[in-house]
Structure formats: structure tokens, C-alpha cells
Amino acid sequence: VANISHELRHPIANIRLTIDALFHDQDKPKRKDSISSLRAIARETENLMWLVQEMSDLAMIESGQSIVRMVDVALPDLVDEAIERMQDQSEYKDITMVKHVPAKMRVLCDRDLARRVLINLIHNAIKWSPEKETITINAEDSGDDVILSVIDNGLGVPPEKVDRIFERFYQVDDSRSGGEGTGLGLAICKHIVEAHGGRIWAEGNLKGAGGRFLFTLLSAEDESEDTIESVEQES
Numbered sequence: 001v002a003n004i005s006h007e008l009r010h011p012i013a014n015i016r017l018t019i020d021a022l023f024h025d026q027d028k029p030k031r032k033d034s035i036s037s038l039r040a041i042a043r044e045t046e047n048l049m050w051l052v053q054e055m056s057d058l059a060m061i062e063s064g065q066s067i068v069r070m071v072d073v074a075l076p077d078l079v080d081e082a083i084e085r086m087q088d089q090s091e092y093k094d095i096t097m098v099k100h101v102p103a104k105m106r107v108l109c110d111r112d113l114a115r116r117v118l119i120n121l122i123h124n125a126i127k128w129s130p131e132k133e134t135i136t137i138n139a140e141d142s143g144d145d146v147i148l149s150v151i152d153n154g155l156g157v158p159p160e161k162v163d164r165i166f167e168r169f170y171q172v173d174d175s176r177s178g179g180e181g182t183g184l185g186l187a188i189c190k191h192i193v194e195a196h197g198g199r200i201w202a203e204g205n206l207k208g209a210g211g212r213f214l215f216t217l218l219s220a221e222d223e224s225e226d227t228i229e230s231v232e233q234e235s
Contacts (some may be wrong), residue, residue, distance in 0.1 A: 001031075004057070005036070005133075006098050006149075007051050008048070009014060010047075011044035011045070011047040011048050011051075012044075014040070014044045015044045015045070018040050018041055019041070020038050020046075021037065022034065022037055024173070025092050028068045033186050038114055044215070046088075046089075049173050050123070053061070054184040054185060056183070057116065057188050058168070058184055058187065058188055058191070059169060059191065061123075061128065061188065061191040061195070062191070066113070066195070067068075067204065068110045068196060069110045070108050070109060070110060070114060070218075071108070071109070071111065072103075072106055072107075072108060072220045072226070073079065073106060073107055073108070073109055073114070073141055074104075074106055074219070075101055075102070075105040075106060075107050075146065076101045076102075076103060076105065076150075077117055077119065078098075078100070078107075078109075078111065078114060078118070079099050079101050079137055079139070079148075080099075081115055082115050082119045082122055082137075083099065083119035083137070084099050084202040085115075085119050085123070086119060086122045086123060086126065087155050088119040089123065089126050090126055090135070093129065093133075094131050094132045095129055095131070095132070095133055095134070095135060096097060096134045096135070097122070097127055097134075097135050097136075097137070098131075098135070098137070098233075099135045099136075099137045099138075099179045100136065100137070100138045101138070101139040101140070102140075102141065105139055105141070105146060105219075106219070106220040107218060107219060107220050108217065108218040108219070108220045109177075109218070110196070110197055113192045113195070113196075114192070114196070114217060116188070116189075116192060117188075117192050117200075118217060119135070119151070119194060120136060120185040120186070120188060120189050121150040121189060122137070122150055123185065124150075124185055124186065125150050125151075125152035125154070125212075125213075128152055128154030128210075128211065129152045129153060129154045129155075129210075130153070130154065133152070133153045133154075134153065134212065135150065135151065135152050136149075137149070137151075138151070138177070141219065142219075143219070144219055145198065145216040145218060145219055145224065146216065146217050146218075146219050147214055147215075147216055148214065148215055148216075148217065149212055149213065150212075150213045151210065151211070151212045151213075152210045152211050152212075153210040154210050154211060155210075156204055156210050156211045157202050157204075157211055159204070162201070162202045162203070165186050165202060166186045166187055166189070166190040166200065166216055167183075167187060168183060168184060168187040169183040170187075170189075175200050189213075189215065189218045193215045193216070193217075196217060196218070197210060197218065198215055198216035198217055198218070199215065199216055199217075200201045200214065200215035200216075201213075201214055202214075
């Protein structure tokens with residue numbers, strides 16, 4: 001409750017300060033300043049909506065009310081949907097998102113829930129990435145499974161903490177994150193992936209910096225389909 005209360009207060013306070021600044025401006029606010037203020041309010045409103053969605057998702061999952069509907073899904077389309085959902089956040093930090101996904105790869109999953117996992121991992125990568133960096137989403141065939149990975153060039157996760165980051169409310173280091181985040185996003189990912197019969201884990205970025213989050217979904221494609229597509233989406 002303390003964690004959630006803190007996370008609610010922060011964006012609400014920022015919204016109120018921005019609105020007060022507009023109302024108390026003695027001169028008529030300039031259009032440029034007004035637009036900047038509206039964008040700030042929009043960002044904080046998005047943070048509130050994200051928090052509410054996380055709480056709702058976790059409540060549904062842990063109560064057993066979240067039903068997993070396994071269907072055949074084109075993986076490139078699923079990844080594109082997640083990237084598009086996070087486009088505004090990536091543009092705010094001037095981050096480039098790149099995907100490397102086999103063109104005809106298909107998976108068995110609940111489309112909405114699997115997209116939520118990707119969105120949460122991309123959101124996490126954006127949060128920890130410095131400005132003007134790159135986030136990469138990869139997918140590779142692993143026999144019966146497909147392994148998806150989201151790679152960033154941020155601070156990464158200390159090896160001794162990789163097993164705890166999927167616990168509810170766990171924060172790797174409040175001093176580094178500025179106390180931001182509920183610690184619910186990765187817990188939600190773990191619940192969803194395990195409900196699909198898959199697994200999720202974290203590793204160090206192979207380049208030596210940043211984080212690398214991986215999870216599996218059941219493959220639904222023929223083994224002969226191996227054409228690879230690389231698409232870059234820049235902000």
C-alpha cells in the first residue's frame with residue numbers, strides 16, 4: 001500500500017504543479033509554454049494509467065480470473081503492436097527500437113497477454129536506457145519453443161539479483177531508479193509467461209552493458225520456415 005500510494009502521489013503532484021503554474025501565470029501563457037505543459041500533463045497521466053493497469057492485471061492474474069486463450073499468432077505482428085504501443089515513450093527519450101524476428105514465425109499464445117509481456121519488458125528497457133540509445137527485440141527458434149529477448153544498454157541487473165527481480169514490489173536499487181516504478185511489471189510478466197507454460201529470466205547484455213530479458217512461447221510454425229526479417233523503427 002505504501003509503494004502504490006507513493007507512486008500515485010508523484011504524478012498527481014506533478015500534474016497539479018503544472019496546472020497551478022498555468023493558472024498563476026500573470027501574463028497570458030504563450031502557446032509554446034502551454035503545449036509544453038499539456039505534454040507534461042499527458043506524460044504524467046500516462047504514468048497513472050500504467051500504474052492502474054498494472055494493479056488491475058496483477059489482481060486479475062492472482063485471483064485466477066485471467067483466462068489464457070491460446071491461439072496461432074503471427075509473431076512479427078505481435079512485436080510490431082508492442083513497439084507501436086511504446087512509441088511515445090521511446091520518442092520522449094529519443095530511443096530507437098529495432099526488431100529481428102523471422103518473417104513467418106508463429107507462436108501459440110493469448111495475443112493480449114503476450115503483448116502485455118512485451119510491452120512491460122520494453123517499458124522497463126526504456127526506463128533504464130540512457131537517451132538516444134537502442135533497444136533490440138529478437139526472436140529465435142528453439143525447437144518446440146520460441147525465445148524472445150528484449151535487450152537494452154542501461155545499467156543492467158546485478159548477477160546476484162537476477163532471481164529476485166520477478167518478485168512483486170522488488171526494486172533492484174531505489175537510489176538508481178529514483179524510487180520510480182512499482183516493482184509489479186516483471187511480476188506480471190512472470191505470471192503470464194508461466195501461465196503459457198513458458199519461462200522468463202534475465203541475463204547480462206552480451207555486449208557487457210545493459211539488460212537482457214528473455215522468455216519463451218510455444219512455437220506454432222513449420223520448421224522449414226526460416227526466412228529472417230530485420231526491421232528498424234526509429235523515433
